[in-house]
Amino acid sequence: MLEQLTRRQMIGGLAVAGPLAALGLSACGGGGGDAAVAAASTAAMDAHGATPVVDHGPVVAPRDPHVTFPAAAPPRSTTKVHKIEMEVDEHLLEIAEDRTMLAWCFAMKGEKGTLPGPVIRVTEGDRIDFTLHNTGTLPHSMDFHAAKISWSRHYGPVAPGESASFSFVARVPGVFMYHCGVPPVLLHIGQGQYGTIIVDPADESLLPPAQEFVIVQTDVYPGMNGATSDFAALQRADPELVVFNGYANQYTGDAAIRIRKNRVVRVFVQNAGPNRWSAFHVIGALFDRVYAEGIYPENLTRGCQTLNLSPSQGAVVEFTVDEDGSYPFVSHDFHDHAKGAFGLFTTNGEGTGGAG
Numbered sequence: 512m513l514e515q516l517t518r519r520q521m522i523g524g525l526a527v528a529g530p531l532a533a534l535g536l537s538a539c540g541g542g543g544g545d546a547a548v549a550a551a552s553t554a555a556m557d558a559h560g561a562t563p564v565v566d567h568g569p570v571v572a573p574r575d576p577h578v579t580f581p582a583a584a585p586p587r588s589t590t591k592v593h594k595i596e597m598e599v600d601e602h603l604l605e606i607a608e609d610r611t612m613l614a615w616c617f618a619m620k621g622e623k624g625t626l627p628g629p630v631i632r633v634t635e636g637d638r639i640d641f642t643l644h645n646t647g648t649l650p651h652s653m654d655f656h657a658a659k660i661s662w663s664r665h666y667g668p669v670a671p672g673e674s675a676s677f678s679f680v681a682r683v684p685g686v687f688m689y690h691c692g693v694p695p696v697l698l699h700i701g702q703g704q705y706g707t708i709i710v711d712p713a714d715e716s717l718l719p720p721a722q723e724f725v726i727v728q729t730d731v732y733p734g735m736n737g738a739t740s741d742f743a744a745l746q747r748a749d750p751e752l753v754v755f756n757g758y759a760n761q762y763t764g765d766a767a768i769r770i771r772k773n774r775v776v777r778v779f780v781q782n783a784g785p786n787r788w789s790a791f792h793v794i795g796a797l798f799d800r801v802y803a804e805g806i807y808p809e810n811l812t813r814g815c816q817t818l819n820l821s822p823s824q825g826a827v828v829e830f831t832v833d834e835d836g837s838y839p840f841v842s843h844d845f846h847d848h849a850k851g852a853f854g855l856f857t858t859n860g861e862g863t864g865g866a867g
C-alpha cells in the first residue's frame with residue numbers, strides 16, 4: 512500500500528503542474544447512538560437537505576475508512592511552553608460518503624494526517640516552539656494567525672526533506688487559523704493545509720467549565736479520483752462540498768454530537784475557507800454569549816442568532832438547550848448547507864462530548 516500511496520502522491524504532485532503552469536503559477540513559488548437519534552438525524556436530513564450525489568467514477572486508489580473527527584475540544588493547557596512538531600502527510604482521505612480527495616495534511620510528528628489539522632490549545636502568555644518537518648513532495652510553510660512575528664523571517668517555504676523552526680508567545684486569546692502560505696496559497700489551503708489554534712484567556716473566569724467542541728468549516732474542491740484539487744473551481748470559489756471538520760454531514764446518525772440540556776455548550780468555531788464565508792447557526796438555539804475574534808469582555812455579544820465569519824476568522828459561541836431533542840447546526844448560507852455544512856447536536860443518549 513505504501514508504494515501505491517507514494518505513487519499516488521507522485522501522480523497528485525504532477526497533476527497540479529499542468530493547470531498551474533497554464534495559469535502562469537507555480538506550485539513551488541514561494542459516541543454510540545440510538546434509534547431515536549438516527550431517526551431524528553434522518554428526519555432532519557430530509558427536512559434540511561443532503562449533499563447531492565455526484566458520480567466521479569471508480570475510486571482507483573486505496574484509502575482508509577473514514578474516522579469521525581473528534582468534535583470535543585482538547586482540555587485547557589497545563590504547560591507554559593509547547594514544543595510542537597508537525598509533518599506533512601499527503602494521502603487520500605474521504606471527505607464525504609464515496610468521495611475522496613488527495614489531502615496535504617498537517618500532522619503532529621509521527622501521526623496520521625487529518626482534516627482539519629490537529630487542534631492546538633494553549634493559554635494566553637504561553638510560548639510555542641514550532642518546527643515544520645516537510646515530509647511532503649512540494650515546498651510548504653506554516654503561518655500562525657495567533658502569532659505576531661515577521662512573515663519574511665519565519666513563514667518562508669520549507670523545501671521537501673527540510674525542517675524549519677520558530678517560536679512565538681500567544682499574547683492574544685481567541686480562535687485562530689493556521690495554514691500553509693506557499694503560493695498559490697489558495698491551492699495549499701484548499702488541499703487541506705489548515706487547522707485551528709485556541710488561545711484561552713489567562714483569566715479563566717471568561718470561559719468557565721462547559722461542554723466544549725471545535726467546529727471548523729471549509730469549502731472543498733476535490734479533483735477526480737485523488738488528483739490535486741480542481742484549481743479552476745478554487746478560483747471561481749465554486750466548491751463541490753462545504754464541510755464541518757473535514758467531512759460532509761459528518762455529525763449525523765450515530766455520530767451526532769451529544770450534549771446535555773441545561774448545561775452550557777461552548778463551540779470554538781473557525782472558518783478556514785479558503786473562499787466561502789460561514790454563517791454558523793444552531794437551529795432551535797440562540798447564542799447567549801459570543802466572543803468574535805479576541806476573547807475579551809468588550810468583544811462579548813449576547814442574543815446572537817447567527818455567527819458571521821469571513822475566511823480565517825474564529826469565534827467562541829455559547830448556548831444552552833432546556834428541552835431534550837436534536838438541534839441541527841448549519842451554515843445558514845443554505846447554498847453551503849446543501850453541500851454538506853450540516854450536523855446535529857442531540858441530548859439523546861449518553862452525553863459523551865466535551866467536559867463539563
Ligand SMILES: [Cu+2]
Binds near residue numbers: 650651652691699704
Ligand atoms: Cu503547502
